[in-house]
Amino acid sequence: MRTSQFPLNTVKETPADAEIISHQLMIRAGLIRKLAAGLYNWLPLGLRVLRKVEQVVREEMERAGALEVLMPSVQPAELWQDSGRWDIFGPELCRFKDRHQRDFCLGPTHEEIITDLVRNEIKSYKQIPLTYYQIQSKFRDEIRPRFGVMRAREFLMKDAYSFHMTQDSLNETYETMYGAYSRIFERLGLEFRAVLADTGAIGGSLSHEFHVLADSGEDAIAFSDQSDYAANVEMAEAKAIPVTQDPEVPLSTVETPGQHSIEEVSAFLSIPPEKIVKTLIVKGSAGGVVALLLRGDHALNPVKASKIEAVASPLEFASEAEVLEAAQCAPGSVGPRGLEIPIIADLSVGSLTNFTCGANHNGRHFQGVNFGRDLPLPEMKDLRLVTEGDVSPDGQGSLRIARGIEVGHIFQLGTKYSEAMGATVLNEEGKNQVLTMGCYGIGVSRVVAAAIEQNHDDKGIIWPAALAPFEVALTPINMATSEALEKTATRLYEAMKQAGLEVLFDDRKARPGVMFADMELVGIPHRIVISDRLLETGRAEYKGRKDQEAIEIAIDEVVPFLLTRRG
RNA sequence: CCGCGUUUAGCGCAGUCUGGUAGCGCAUCUGCUUUGGGAGCAGAGGGUCGGGGGUUCGAAUCCCUCAACGCGGACCA
Numbered sequence: 001m002r003t004s005q006f007p008l009n010t011v012k013e014t015p016a017d018a019e020i021i022s023h024q025l026m027i028r029a030g031l032i033r034k035l036a037a038g039l040y041n042w043l044p045l046g047l048r049v050l051r052k053v054e055q056v057v058r059e060e061m062e063r064a065g066a067l068e069v070l071m072p073s074v075q076p077a078e079l080w081q082d083s084g085r086w087d088i089f090g091p092e093l094c095r096f097k098d099r100h101q102r103d104f105c106l107g108p109t110h111e112e113i114i115t116d117l118v119r120n121e122i123k124s125y126k127q128i129p130l131t132y133y134q135i136q137s138k139f140r141d142e143i144r145p146r147f148g149v150m151r152a153r154e155f156l157m158k159d160a161y162s163f164h165m166t167q168d169s170l171n172e173t174y175e176t177m178y179g180a181y182s183r184i185f186e187r188l189g190l191e192f193r194a195v196l197a198d199t200g201a202i203g204g205s206l207s208h209e210f211h212v213l214a215d216s217g218e219d220a221i222a223f224s225d226q227s228d229y230a231a232n233v234e235m236a237e238a239k240a241i242p243v244t245q246d247p248e249v250p251l252s253t254v255e256t257p258g259q260h261s262i263e264e265v266s267a268f269l270s271i272p273p274e275k276i277v278k279t280l281i282v283k284g285s286a287g288g289v290v291a292l293l294l295r296g297d298h299a300l301n302p303v304k305a306s307k308i309e310a311v312a313s314p315l316e317f318a319s320e321a322e323v324l325e326a327a328q329c330a331p332g333s334v335g336p337r338g339l340e341i342p343i344i345a346d347l348s349v350g351s352l353t354n355f356t357c358g359a360n361h362n363g364r365h366f367q368g369v370n371f372g373r374d375l376p377l378p379e380m381k382d383l384r385l386v387t388e389g390d391v392s393p394d395g396q397g398s399l400r401i402a403r404g405i406e407v408g409h410i411f412q413l414g415t416k417y418s419e420a421m422g423a424t425v426l427n428e429e430g431k432n433q434v435l436t437m438g439c440y441g442i443g444v445s446r447v448v449a450a451a452i453e454q455n456h457d458d459k460g461i462i463w464p465a466a467l468a469p470f471e472v473a474l475t476p477i478n479m480a481t482s483e484a485l486e487k488t489a490t491r492l493y494e495a496m497k498q499a500g501l502e503v504l505f506d507d508r509k510a511r512p513g514v515m516f517a518d519m520e521l522v523g524i525p526h527r528i529v530i531s532d533r534l535l536e537t538g539r540a541e542y543k544g545r546k547d548q549e550a551i552e553i554a555i556d557e558v559v560p561f562l563l564t565r566r567g
Numbered sequence: 568c569c570g571c572g573u574u575u576a577g578c579g580c581a582g583u584c585u586g587g588u589a590g591c592g593c594a595u596c597u598g599c600u601u602u603g604g605g606a607g608c609a610g611a612g613g614g615u616c617g618g619g620g621g622u623u624c625g626a627a628u629c630c631c632u633c634a635a636c637g638c639g640g641a642c643c644a
Contacts, residue, residue, distance in 0.1 A: 012605070013579050013593070017637055037636065091568090092643075109644075143568075143642060157644090197644095209644085409644050441644060478602055513604035531603070
């Protein structure tokens with residue numbers, strides 16, 4: 001491609017509304033343009049990158065035995081009413097009526113459609129197991145789209161759905177998909193982790209998220225420094241902390257006027273936060289309130305808390321009035337001793353001795369508190385968010401916390417949709433049997449942004465080989481004034497194309513600085529410079545996008561050299 | 568959805584407080600010059616000042632209203 005026929009649309013200035021680096025660079029490099037909040041045009045350069053992702057995804061889906069289909073992005077309401085999700089989905093489901101006043105929506109996902117397709121087309125166990133996939137635009141009317149295509153309202157997604165007669169068969173395909181996903185992100189050159197995920201409201205038994213590691217990621221993930229264990233922090237199990245056997249000290253009461261938060265009490269009494277018990281009052285599942293105890297330096301994990309039977313789901317904190325009623329004091333002075341509501345303690349609280357806690361009296365705390373002696377040992381559960389340095393749940397190594405961008409999610413759906421929508425086939429006994437399902441998503445457009453978050457410098461994007469819109473930038477200097485140079489450049493350009501290299505030939509009448517800056521911003525992995533000066537020695541200059549220094553090579557060696565360098 | 572903020576040329580912004588009919592930088596186009604890291608000179612084009620209503624002799628500027636966009640929160644494969 002020649003730049004005279006493939007405009008680059010780069011911009012020097014950083015757009016005011018782009019916060020994260022990938023968004024800024026995608027605008028500046030001319031990959032995307034915003035149409036409205038959460039809606040983007042993909043320019044030719046950006047689309048080439050998107051297609052690269054699609055290509056890798058398609059190849060690996062085919063290898064995994066999945067078959068490509070294409071389903072409409074507009075979907076009839078009846079199917080969503082079938083599954084029950086028409087009423088459950090909130091305003092992020094974009095609904096509208098057609099000219100006949102029939103209800104439709106823009107598909108945020110395609111479980112209903114694929115289940116309908118399969119229940120109509122697949123009649124026999126002999127056609128099972130079966131996996132369909134598609135690459136299609138989704139629309140979710142996000143409350144607050146942000147970060148460019150990272151969290152857009154319309155985005156491109158690969159979604160796959162598998163259908164099975166048995167759980168074993170589902171497990172097998174799930175494993176295959178897990179492997180396919182790992183291959184995809186490896187081939188794309190991304191540093192990623194597969195992590196155990198919360199199955200959440202969707203249900204099902206097993207779920208993994210695939211995260212690209214990046215500081216700007218919206219999710220926190222925990223992983224062991226010595227084993228394969230990795231989980232979303234919401235899911236990561238916190239182990240009990242061994243008992244420290246200090247000799248018991250007597251219980252005492254201390255005045256702490258105006259000291260409410262753990263930090264305040266800690267500073268006021270000169271006690272480390274890990275020796276203070278934090279008492280949180282939350283709403284109970286059967287009305288009333290429940291007290292949750294945590295070590296002062298630990299944070300509550302709302303996902304774990306809301307899974308406890310006695311605690312209301314979703315988790316909701318008690319109002320100040322409810323706290324006053326339960327403890328006769330304000331939230332900053334609540335403690336478990338003498339509290340007459342259900343109490344659940346985090347595992348790490350149970351091993352504390354001589355701790356400090358609120359005395360259920362405004363401006364007053366207890367010190368030297370011990371379970372067994374001063375109050376009964378409460379029911380204990382895993383309640384807290386894991387922190388850096390915690391023991392890994394598998395017992396191997398300690399946990400580290402990193403931020404990640406969720407680019408893929410696989411989970412075992414079970415019979416949630418097939419049951420609700422009557423997706424059955426005849427089994428070997430000639431009886432109707434409900435299909436078991438799995439589903440597997442990849443945020444294709446999000447992968448592009450995630451790749452940039454992980455691969456950039458102050459000059460611009462540094463594409464991994466598999467994603468680069470072009471492999472080579474051919475930049476002749478002052479070609480307009482040198483016929484000899486133009487001849488050589490054209491010859492090289494044709495030779496590169498012959499060799500199957502994707503080359504962007506900068507034939508603009510631009511100054512060298514402009515060409516270099518553009519090619520670096522756009523992130524093309526390899527650059528070949530030729531000039532009259534170099535021509536005299538029969539050499540060209542090569543520089544990789546990540547290289548500090550350029551090297552000179554014979555012009556005749558350029559194509560073979562590039563072929564050895566390509567990823 | 569709540570709170571705060573923004574909206575003036577393709578992009579980034581000034582002008583608004585104190586009303587007098589719009590400006591800067593970049594980008595674009597033309598010409599000259601220059602040519603190994605986003606050049607220089609000269610010239611040109613481009614704006615219903617987010618929409619509507621009001622006050623005023625006169626509104627980008629003051630008032631009312633609607634909208635879009637952004638940030639924080641809550642929410643969310």
